[in-house]
Amino acid sequence: MRRIGLLGGSFNPAHRGHRRMSLAAIDALGLDELWWLVSPGNPLKPRKGMAPFPARMASARAMARRSRIRVSDFEARAGTRYTVDTIRAIKARYPADRFVWLMGADTVAQFHQWRKWRQLAASVPIAVLSRPGYDGPARAARAMGWLRRFVRPVARARHWTDWSAPAIIFLRLPPDPTSATRLRALDPDWHRRFSERRGAPVTLHKE
Numbered sequence: 001m002r003r004i005g006l007l008g009g010s011f012n013p014a015h016r017g018h019r020r021m022s023l024a025a026i027d028a029l030g031l032d033e034l035w036w037l038v039s040p041g042n043p044l045k046p047r048k049g050m051a052p053f054p055a056r057m058a059s060a061r062a063m064a065r066r067s068r069i070r071v072s073d074f075e076a077r078a079g080t081r082y083t084v085d086t087i088r089a090i091k092a093r094y095p096a097d098r099f100v101w102l103m104g105a106d107t108v109a110q111f112h113q114w115r116k117w118r119q120l121a122a123s124v125p126i127a128v129l130s131r132p133g134y135d136g137p138a139r140a141a142r143a144m145g146w147l148r149r150f151v152r153p154v155a156r157a158r159h160w161t162d163w164s165a166p167a168i169i170f171l172r173l174p175p176d177p178t179s180a181t182r183l184r185a186l187d188p189d190w191h192r193r194f195s196e197r198r199g200a201p202v203t204l205h206k207e
């Protein structure tokens with residue numbers, strides 16, 4: 001049994017904040033691996049301004065180098081867009097492993113708009129990663145009205161495999177203010193550097 005964290009994201013592009021939060025979460029949760037699930041298209045985000053999937057994958061691979069982070073195209077392969085469907089498919093594909101869903105504090109505010117979010121929360125434990133400016137709002141988020149009763153103490157973080165979902169933990173990690181929105185504003189054409197790269201596609205998931 002491997003202990004695997006899943007961080008879903010647009011990675012438009014992947015950045016230092018993703019890497020730092022992921023390495024800290026690997027430590028806090030005692031993970032064997034952390035998979036970055038590069039989303040073919042976040043159902044709640046506009047397509048405009050979204051770089052091509054291969055460029056986002058390549059930026060994630062570059063940022064994940066030499067670590068326990070693995071970059072995954074699972075959603076593109078499985079044809080899933082909604083996290084509830086992705087988790088079901090991953091658990092079916094890797095029945096021997098245990099999974100925890102990771103999300104930055106900023107995403108909790110919208111969680112009640114996710115497809116079947118209560119069912120999702122009942123299918124996988126959730127770890128919320130602190131993000132500067134969003135920690136207070138995350139605890140006050142609409143979905144927390146229901147999720148609050150399932151909050152686990154941070155001192156038990158490494159015992160997440162003992163929990164039955166719903167279970168949610170708020171991890172306090174060293175703050176990193178990096179955001180992809182800001183990076184795109186500074187360098188809107190960032191994806192050109194990656195789309196020109198050639199080479200055999202490396203994949204975590206065998207056919």
Ligand SMILES: Nc1ncnc2c1ncn2[C@@H]1O[C@H](COP(=O)(O)OP(=O)(O)OP(=O)(O)O)[C@@H](O)[C@H]1O
Nearest residue numbers: 009010011017021103104130131176178179180181
């Ligand atoms: N600096 C950060 N600190 C904590 N969590 C982060 C940070 N950056 C991203 N995350 C989390 O990583 C996941 C994927 O993030 P995403 O790829 O959307 O990056 P982003 O910087 O939030 O992008 P954008 O600004 O385009 O919305 C989300 O759950 C997000 O909350």
Ligand SMILES: O=C(O)c1ccc[n+]([C@@H]2O[C@H](COP(=O)([O-])O)[C@@H](O)[C@H]2O)c1
Nearest residue numbers: 008009010039042044082083084114115
């Ligand atoms: O399942 C949903 O309804 C849903 C709605 C919005 C976002 N998500 C997922 O949340 C993750 C973070 O997305 P993003 O674009 O904020 O990086 C990514 O894996 C998305 O697929 C999922």
